[in-house]
Amino acid sequence: MSICFLNNEYVLLSEAKVSVLDRGFIFGDAVYEVLPGFGGKFFALAQHLERLNDNLNKVSIDPPYSSKEWEELLATLSEKNGNSDLSFYIQVTRGVAERNHFFPMDCEPTVFVMCTNLKSSSNPLIKSCITRSDNRWGRCDIKTTSLLPNLMLKNEALLSDAFEVILLKNGMLTEGASSNVFVVSKGRVKTPEVSNFILPGVTRDFVLQVLNELGITCERRTVITAELFDACEIWLTSSTNDLIGINLLNGKPVGNGQEYPMLERVSSAFTEAKMRSLTS
Ligand SMILES: Cc1ncc(COP(=O)(O)O)c(C=O)c1O
Structure with missing residues (x-):
């Protein structure tokens, strides 16, 4: 069973839980990123993190981590999942708040990262x-x-x-x-x-x-x-x-x-x- 990252904790994917009031769940008020990793090495990591930050800026969510912190997080998650060839899915939502269309003032973003096995395929x-x-x-x-x-x-x-x-x-x-x-x-x-x-x-x-x-x-x-x-x-x-x-x-x-x-x-x-x- 794969290990994921949710709000500063590494937990079993089957046990990861978020609130029903999370704005990602209620409104789709969230951005995401997908990048591949091969044996703990990442492809185009800087470009994916740059796009993630751009997207967070575009929707006015404060970036939760620096590039270095993201890199450490992804490396740790890769290791916890056996450093195999993995696709990493990062999702940052605006966080949990009373349901209201306006962006809430004080809201901690929800950060979720999971990985799935990359399928090997003939190329192209x-x-x-x-x-x-x-x-x-x-x-x-x-x-x-x-x-x-x-x-x-x-x-x-x-x-x-x-x-x-x-x-x-x-x-x-x-x-x-x-x-x-x-x-x-x-x-x-x-x-x-x-x-x-x-x-x-x-x-x-x-x-x-x-x-x-x-x-x-x-x-x-x-x-x-x-x-x-x-x-x-x-x-x-x-x-x-x-x-x-x-x-x-x-x-x-x-x-x-x-x-x-x-x-x-x-x-x-x-x-x-x-x-x-x-x-x-
Ligand atoms: C709508 C859309 N366009 C383009 C892409 C390709 O983007 P990337 O090469 O960064 O994976 C994706 C990837 O999921 C997508 O969802």
């Missing part, structure tokens, strides 16, 4: 996707636990035997319900620029860095729907799956649905760079 994974209209709110740059729109979209993917939903807003690509999207056509790689309509993915940034090191230009700009449907390759990026290739979009093959030359090149460079960059 190949999956199918559907598209849907992006009906989420206008602050998708905030990694909040209020994920009901994303869950409803993901469930549509499940019902269509697809892995992910690629979202379209006003004729433009935004992102996946839990991933960022890259599109390749005519030898050019494109991805939507960060805005309040997408999450600034840590993996997206790392892929951009890898592309740069490989001398492959990536256009960071508006990607229109036609470019998505005309693509010869589509990739999804996220911290738990790295890079995933899409073979079918709405049941139709992407490119010839079988070959992913650019993805294979970028994916192997990504894995090498990732392993080199692991920090303990």
Whole structure:
């Protein structure tokens, strides 16, 4: 049974309890972060902690810990869970208070961290996707636990035997319900620029860095729907799956649905760079 961290204590996950008045439970008044760790070494730790702090600032929750304290906490939790390959889930809620929409004045944030085993997979994974209209709110740059729109979209993917939903807003690509999207056509790689309509993915940034090191230009700009449907390759990026290739979009093959030359090149460079960059 895994050990988690809750409000300064390391406890069995099955025994961790929070108040029903926690604003995370009542309102989804919380932000979160997910990062992978391999044998006690973390991938892109500084970038994940920076995004966590940005998100806490955006929703006016005082950061409970310094980067050093987060690092120590994660290292301790990793050790208590056998230092295997783990995905770490960090959640910070505004805390426990009488139910009221206004942000309470004196509220101690609830801090919860748990980890789950990372599934090993062949790299890159190949999956199918559907598209849907992006009906989420206008602050998708905030990694909040209020994920009901994303869950409803993901469930549509499940019902269509697809892995992910690629979202379209006003004729433009935004992102996946839990991933960022890259599109390749005519030898050019494109991805939507960060805005309040997408999450600034840590993996997206790392892929951009890898592309740069490989001398492959990536256009960071508006990607229109036609470019998505005309693509010869589509990739999804996220911290738990790295890079995933899409073979079918709405049941139709992407490119010839079988070959992913650019993805294979970028994916192997990504894995090498990732392993080199692991920090303990
Ligand atoms: C909506 C959304 N976009 C993008 C991502 C990818 O972000 P990252 O690469 O930091 O995991 C996620 C990850 O969960 C997500 O939920």
